[in-house]
Amino acid sequence: MPELAEVRTVKKVLKNQLVGKKITDIIYRYDGIIKSDKEEFKNILIGKKITEVDNFGKWLYIKLGSYTILSHLRMEGKYYIKPSDEEYEKHEHIIFKLDNNMDLRYKDTRKFGVMMLVKTKDIDKVKEIEKLGIEPDDSKLTNTYIYDKIHDSNKPIKELLLDQSIINGLGNIYVDEVLFASKIMPTRLGNTITLEECERIKNEGSRIIKKATECGGTTIRSYTSSLGVEGTYQNYLLVHTKEKEKCMMCGNTIKKIKVGGRGTYICDKCQK
DNA sequence: ATCTATGCCTGGTGGC
């Protein structure tokens, strides 16, 4: 599933390929992805030129001057840029026709992803964006910020790290990796995590996200960063997807458990 | 305010 590192990779590719291109038409093959007014989405965007592509956490911003498409890929959303005359594939739901005979196509097998049109000047006031916390490798993220957000919570630390309003951009893969690197059991409640452990979460989170971003993200199962870009961070994963394998640090067998309903990989010797 | 359940979805899996 695309998390921060993957979304940044998509952003980079889209930015290179799309800035300066004009949308000449929009075709809905399944319009449930569009959460703002569907007619307005078309009417306003057709004829506009893409001016910038950005992201904040897992949200992609496709900017067209005074309007911006907010796009969240959720589980399986992907963008492809293909020649306009290529046949549509199954699950290609939203087709943006561009003025260079290419399409920007949004494909999403499970249809969990969302798109909405907002005014660029109002992005930070959009409720989904407004509530987002600090990205893991942002220098504004401090041990005391994390500690303040979690120290009176009786939720498992894993759930707290998946909460986008605290740290913005971590998903299931990187939370497992950050907690392993920080030597913290994902089931530990927020109110048991020390300031020193918050420091480790901050440091490991920053390090892992930076490295994963450099790698272009993680490609596991059918997930890629889309656009044919295959990330390579899966080669650095130490626990996620490693059930029944030996822990790289201690040789113990990696286990898969459930935390907050999510598949969670741990080494119960390294993580306390 | 805070917690739990449910819905959104389809492809893959496991049981028979």
Added chain:
DNA sequence: TGCCACCAGGCATAGA
């Protein structure tokens, strides 16, 4: 081999 119930999983929202 074929059928089918079940599940993953980020996030919003309705209900308790």
